[in-house]
Amino acid sequence: MAVNKINSRSPYYIVAAGTEGSTTGDSSETQEERDAKQEIYKLNIVQVVSGSNVQSPGSGTSGTDIKLRAIPSNFTGNGVYTWTGGNAAAEGTTSEIDFKETLGSGVTNQEFSYGCSTLDADGNTITATAFIVSWATATQYTATLTLTNERKPSISSRGYNANVTLSSTIQAQRVDTLQKLEIETFEVKGRAGDSYSFAIDTLVDTPYFN
Numbered sequence: 001m002a003v004n005k006i007n008s009r010s011p012y013y014i015v016a017a018g019t020e021g022s023t024t025g026d027s028s029e030t031q032e033e034r035d036a037k038q039e040i041y042k043l044n045i046v047q048v049v050s051g052s053n054v055q056s057p058g059s060g061t062s063g064t065d066i067k068l069r070a071i072p073s074n075f076t077g078n079g080v081y082t083w084t085g086g087n088a089a090a091e092g093t094t095s096e097i098d099f100k101e102t103l104g105s106g107v108t109n110q111e112f113s114y115g116c117s118t119l120d121a122d123g124n125t126i127t128a129t130a131f132i133v134s135w136a137t138a139t140q141y142t143a144t145l146t147l148t149n150e151r152k153p154s155i156s157s158r159g160y161n162a163n164v165t166l167s168s169t170i171q172a173q174r175v176d177t178l179q180k181l182e183i184e185t186f187e188v189k190g191r192a193g194d195s196y197s198f199a200i201d202t203l204v205d206t207p208y209f210n
Contacts, residue, residue, distance in 0.1 A: 041124075042073040045116055045131035048096070057111075057132040057171060059140040059189045062103040070095045070116040070128060077118035077126070085114035085130075101135045109136040109170040109191075134171050134189045143168065145186045145198040147178070162202040169194035 047058035048067040060066040068088065070081050080093045091097035095118075103110055111134050117127040134140065145164070167173035168188040176186060178200075188196045 040073070041075045041120060041126050043077075043116060043118060043126045043128040044071045044073060045069070045114065045128045046071060047131070047133070056130070057134055057187070057189060059142075060101065060133050060135045061139070062135055062137045063100055065098045065100045066133065067096060067098050068114060068116075068131065070118065072118065072126070075120045075126065077120070079118075081116055081118045083114065083116050086112040088114045101133075103135060103137060108138070109134065111135070111170075111172060132171075136170055136191060138191045140170075140189045140191055143188050143190060143196045147184045147186075147200075149180060149182050149184070160202055160204045162200060165199040165201065166197065168196035171196075 046053035046055060046069050048054070048069050049058075053069065053071075058066065058068075068083075070077075077095070081095050082093060083089055083091060083097060086101050087099045088097060091099045101110075101112055111132055113130045113132055115128060115130050117125050120126055145166070147164075162178035164176045164178060164186050165173060166176065166186055166188050168190040170190060171188050178184065186198060188198075190196050
């Protein structure tokens, strides 16, 4: 079994089965079909809120603990997790950590980026995509955009691409790529009275114009 990093910046690893000098699977398979059979090693950071896992971005109240959890996907970590960013870096090497950030005098909100990495069974370092937490001195609320994909088939990857640009008063603008699932949600955090925006940019491939 071979383990290969997709590229130097990617948090993903590809695990391919088979022996050297041989091929596996039906030679008539498309590359897309072969890719679907490969396992992807991934380490995902979530914030634990009332027992539920919340995807990035998360939120925290200045001076109050939050919990972050690192979840391996398709591999078993070696049990040692290295956390980075803010006060998370000093909270030990377990997969779950509790910590807080305290904003300085006159600072009402600030974003922090947190990271985590661990080793797989072969000693490869698996690094999670950064988890963003918006810290504020006031209660934060969540604005959610839900997109329902009614293309047939609903998970088709052909014909178009789309990005969602989102931001709020206390969250920096970011661009998320539409994954073309049947239902997708996008969230931003904000305080009472804050503004927020969602902008969808869709590009239709030339052969699909009528």
